[in-house]
Amino acid sequence: MTVIIRNASTSDITHIKSILSQYILxxxxxEENVDWFIVAEKEGKVVGCACLDNxxxxxxxxxxxxxxxxxxxxxxxxxxxxxxxxxxxxTDRIYVRTTARGFFxxxxxxxxxxxxxxxxxxxxxxxxxxxxxxxVPMVLxxx
Ligand SMILES: CC(C)(COP(=O)(O)OP(=O)(O)OC[C@H]1O[C@@H](n2cnc3c(N)ncnc32)[C@H](O)[C@@H]1OP(=O)(O)O)[C@@H](O)C(=O)NCCC(=O)NCCS
Numbered sequence: 001m002t003v004i005i006r007n008a009s010t011s012d013i014t015h016i017k018s019i020l021s022q023y024i025l026x027x028x029x030x031e032e033n034v035d036w037f038i039v040a041e042k043e044g045k046v047v048g049c050a051c052l053d054n055x056x057x058x059x060x061x062x063x064x065x066x067x068x069x070x071x072x073x074x075x076x077x078x079x080x081x082x083x084x085x086x087x088x089x090x091t092d093r094i095y096v097r098t099t100a101r102g103f104f105x106x107x108x109x110x111x112x113x114x115x116x117x118x119x120x121x122x123x124x125x126x127x128x129x130x131x132x133x134x135x136v137p138m139v140l141x142x143x
Pocket of ligand 1: 062063064066070071073076078097098099100101106
């Protein structure tokens with residue numbers, strides 16, 4: 001299976017939003033952040049995406065998703081590894097807020113206490129769904 005990992009461009013925005021929507025992941029900021037996205041492409045079709053975000057003052061891996069038909073083929077790992085390499089030039093650690101805890105454990109992340117979420121992220125501090133939110137905060141030390 002030949003899968004290319006490449007930087008996203010504006011022509012990928014619709015495809016990225018379509019993938020994220022399948023998992024009810026946030027799509028509102030894709031246009032604004034498209035320069036931070038990478039995509040996985042298989043025979044001309046975008047089958048996965050991921051992004052590094054530094055808008056909250058910490059480097060956060062966001063919006064990693066692979067189309068259902070292509071899951072469990074190593075594409076998520078390749079997307080992650082590409083962004084991990086990129087992050088190494090920018091920071092000492094990568095954060096994530098996720099419901100896919102098992103995947104990120106495989107990638108070397110460690111879970112943080114839930115109480116860290118409002119400390120690390122203002123949107124968590126301001127969120128009225130904080131008490132019911134299933135997203136686990138996790139960190140990967142790069143050095
Ligand atoms: C999480 C996701 C991106 C992983 O992509 P993928 O291409 O299926 O993952 P890979 O095939 O590269 O898997 C790498 C390893 O992680 C494991 N893995 C993948 N998803 C997992 C999960 N949800 N829980 C536990 N382990 C998982 C795989 O079994 C594999 O393990 P191995 O190396 O021992 O064989 C994909 O499942 C997905 O799109 N999930 C829905 C969207 C989502 O929740 N994204 C997280 C947003 S923060």
